[in-house]
Amino acid sequence: MGLSTVSAQSLSGWTSDLLARLPAPSGPLAAVQERGRKALAALPAPSRRQEAWRFTDLALLVGLDPNSSAALSRGDATDGLAPQGTSQSGPGSLRLKLDGSSDPLAGVCLPAGVSPLSESELGLALGHTLAATGCEQHWPVELNHACASQLLALRIASRSQVSLELVSDAAAELRPLRVLLILEEKAQVQLCQRLTASAAGLTSLVLEAHLGRGARLEHGLVALGQPDAALIAHLALEQEPESDVSLVAVSAGWGVSRLEPRIVQVDGSATTTLRGLQVVAGDQIADTHSHMAFGGPEGQLDQLHKAVADGRGRSVFNGAVRVPRAAQRTNAAQLSRSLLLSDRARIDTKPELEIVADDVRCAHGATVSCLQQDELFYLQSRGIAADQASALLKRAFCEEVLRELPAPARLWCPFERLLAADGSEARPVDGLGSGLEGLVGEGG
Amino acid sequence: MIRPDADVLLEISGLHARVEDKAILKGVNLTLRAGEIHAVMGRNGSGKSTLSKVLAGHPAYTVTDGTVTYRGQNLLELSPEERARVGVFLGFQYPVEIPGVSNLEFLRVATNARRVQLDQEELDTFAFEDLVRERLKVVQMDPAFLDRSVNEGFSGGEKKRNEILQMALLEPLVAILDETDSGLDIDALRIVAAGVSQLATADTATLLITHYQRLLEAITPDFVHVMAAGRILRTGGRELALELEERGYDWVDQELAALELG
Numbered sequence: 001m002g003l004s005t006v007s008a009q010s011l012s013g014w015t016s017d018l019l020a021r022l023p024a025p026s027g028p029l030a031a032v033q034e035r036g037r038k039a040l041a042a043l044p045a046p047s048r049r050q051e052a053w054r055f056t057d058l059a060l061l062v063g064l065d066p067n068s069s070a071a072l073s074r075g076d077a078t079d080g081l082a083p084q085g086t087s088q089s090g091p092g093s094l095r096l097k098l099d100g101s102s103d104p105l106a107g108v109c110l111p112a113g114v115s116p117l118s119e120s121e122l123g124l125a126l127g128h129t130l131a132a133t134g135c136e137q138h139w140p141v142e143l144n145h146a147c148a149s150q151l152l153a154l155r156i157a158s159r160s161q162v163s164l165e166l167v168s169d170a171a172a173e174l175r176p177l178r179v180l181l182i183l184e185e186k187a188q189v190q191l192c193q194r195l196t197a198s199a200a201g202l203t204s205l206v207l208e209a210h211l212g213r214g215a216r217l218e219h220g221l222v223a224l225g226q227p228d229a230a231l232i233a234h235l236a237l238e239q240e241p242e243s244d245v246s247l248v249a250v251s252a253g254w255g256v257s258r259l260e261p262r263i264v265q266v267d268g269s270a271t272t273t274l275r276g277l278q279v280v281a282g283d284q285i286a287d288t289h290s291h292m293a294f295g296g297p298e299g300q301l302d303q304l305h306k307a308v309a310d311g312r313g314r315s316v317f318n319g320a321v322r323v324p325r326a327a328q329r330t331n332a333a334q335l336s337r338s339l340l341l342s343d344r345a346r347i348d349t350k351p352e353l354e355i356v357a358d359d360v361r362c363a364h365g366a367t368v369s370c371l372q373q374d375e376l377f378y379l380q381s382r383g384i385a386a387d388q389a390s391a392l393l394k395r396a397f398c399e400e401v402l403r404e405l406p407a408p409a410r411l412w413c414p415f416e417r418l419l420a421a422d423g424s425e426a427r428p429v430d431g432l433g434s435g436l437e438g439l440v441g442e443g444g
Numbered sequence: 445m446i447r448p449d450a451d452v453l454l455e456i457s458g459l460h461a462r463v464e465d466k467a468i469l470k471g472v473n474l475t476l477r478a479g480e481i482h483a484v485m486g487r488n489g490s491g492k493s494t495l496s497k498v499l500a501g502h503p504a505y506t507v508t509d510g511t512v513t514y515r516g517q518n519l520l521e522l523s524p525e526e527r528a529r530v531g532v533f534l535g536f537q538y539p540v541e542i543p544g545v546s547n548l549e550f551l552r553v554a555t556n557a558r559r560v561q562l563d564q565e566e567l568d569t570f571a572f573e574d575l576v577r578e579r580l581k582v583v584q585m586d587p588a589f590l591d592r593s594v595n596e597g598f599s600g601g602e603k604k605r606n607e608i609l610q611m612a613l614l615e616p617l618v619a620i621l622d623e624t625d626s627g628l629d630i631d632a633l634r635i636v637a638a639g640v641s642q643l644a645t646a647d648t649a650t651l652l653i654t655h656y657q658r659l660l661e662a663i664t665p666d667f668v669h670v671m672a673a674g675r676i677l678r679t680g681g682r683e684l685a686l687e688l689e690e691r692g693y694d695w696v697d698q699e700l701a702a703l704e705l706g
Contacts, residue, residue: 383557396544
């Protein structure tokens with residue numbers, strides 16, 4: 001499926017077809033579906049004429065058949081990692097499989113401290129963080145709203161510690177995933193999320209999380225796709241003071257992927273750590289548009305976004321940071337580092353800082369480089385073969401982000417898998433036996 | 445140690461090389477036998493470092509003429525990694541920092557690549573740790589440096605110790621040390637020189653590339669070569685280094701001018 005330029009009209013046409021073929025609104029999200037469909041019908045489809053989509057062409061979606069999109073997914077390919085349904089892997093630990101069409105909590109015994117949101121709570125909470133992070137009227141969000149018939153909505157009780165694993169493999173044309181988490185005061189959640197695609201299709205994820213005062217969310221997202229699959233994800237996080245968010249998002253292998261982490265520290269005084277790694281090869285496009293807003297003083301942001309682009313791949317990063325007058329003594333640092341491995345690959349990276357407060361520290365930087373010839377030669381001069389040396393340097397580049405994934409998510413994303421998922425052939429590490437294993441360390 | 449009957453390890457003959465369009469080596473001749481320590485001295489830009497990089501196979505340099513034979517084999521046909529595996533070692537003037545790659549594992553992979561070449565068993569993590577701890581003594585290096593990324597944040601002296609540690613692990617037959625003395629204080633110089641002396645045996649040859657006599661006070665060379673304008677202008681014994689120290693390089697320029705006029 002080519003990624004040739006397509007006019008907005010054809011994505012609009014695809015959207016209209018989709019809307020026409022969706023089943024009548026039903027289930028817990030019926031009202032949301034109805035609103036989403038109206039909004040989607042009225043919104044212009046993303047096109048490269050819009051600034052936010054300037055580099056990212058969603059033509060891949062047009063190739064997906066809205067007929068089967070309308071059917072949504074039923075049944076899953078087994079992925080060998082998650083058991084069908086659910087399992088509990090320990091106290092305070094829960095693994096759920098999301099398929100977008102069935103109730104993820106059916107038959108599940110929730111661990112202590114975790115409860116499903118009631119209908120009235122849902123009415124209040126659903127969409128709250130999306131609004132707070134400025135996601136209203138976003139086409140990807142409305143697309144999810146229009147289609148999603150199920151959601152996972154959980155409340156994590158104050159001071160409880162929970163480990164959640166959410167697994168989804170898109171075997172169907174359209175996989176709308178909707179997640180809402182409410183973390184009460186001082187609740188701690190480790191959320192490991194794995195998105196894969198075993199067939200051509202679109203995975204649409206909208207995740208909202210509200211962190212109460214002093215709460216902590218450690219979110220590892222591993223998204224490994226394939227060249228004819230697309231991923232569009234909004235991760236909306238709302239932080240009360242003294243809360244702590246660590247988001248590590250790794251994506252590779254998607255024909256097109258668009259990740260929008262959108263975080264607001266409502267009254268400042270919170271800590272946000274963002275780590276991103278996207279790998280593209282072939283004709284793939286990976287786009288991260290992050291948006292960080294400080295609503296009060298003394299907020300902290302530490303952001304590192306890395307990209308590896310090979311083949312004719314294209315990597316886009318746009319890092320918005322908003323520091324209004326109220327956000328005095330904000331301390332924010334953003335760094336974008338990209339590795340360009342081919343003459344035909346392309347990197348677009350842009351910080352977008354809007355600073356009104358005058359007593360702040362906001363650092364930003366961006367680098368784009370190739371593999372360093374002097375590093376390659378140094379490794380070779382010690383007997384390490386050229387292809388192994390370059391694999392090693394790529395791995396070291398990626399490892400800076402990978403090592404920050406929460407432990408369970410890290411197991412989903414060994415470096416070899418990341419390389420294999422980038423559409424190129426997995427490069428064997430022959431001749432060294434297990435020598436390369438562990439060669440990448442913690443750094444100095 | 446000069447033994448005229450010792451095996452020739454490296455024979456450089458009429459070697460010409462250029463970087464981009466600039467000719468740098470213009471006919472280098474040099475023979476290294478087992479057991480010998482050679483020093484190559486010369487001004488900046490005389491071609492000393494280029495010689496070392498050409499021998500190690502740096503891709504930026506092109507050999508335009510001449511031959512380099514290592515133990516009967518055409519060295520110039522081998523890739524940089526093959527040269528390392530068969531026993532040619534280059535100690536870098538500026539060792540490269542490689543963030544994110546663990547020094548310990550880098551050393552292990554490099555050591556195993558050499559061991560495979562020598563039909564020796566590869567070492568697992570534990571066996572290698574034993575070996576590396578023993579070899580650390582050669583350069584009196586703090587084991588803490590093993591846990592860091594390759595050369596990252598190392599001081600000049602630590603980088604050079606790390607180079608000699610690699611040499612101690614790879615056990616090359618021909619070691620080319622490019623300005624290993626630069627950036628070292630007196631103590632570090634003594635330690636590094638002692639390490640190099642310890643590793644120079646009757647079976648190996650060492651080529652020291654240096655600006656200064658001071659390294660040669662710690663490591664006594666069998667031969668001293670003076671390089672200028674891409675070739676070896678004069679060869680002598682230890683006394684030649686002393687003469688250079690005393691008279692500077694001006695006479696080299698005069699000699700070169702006379703040669704070119706002639």
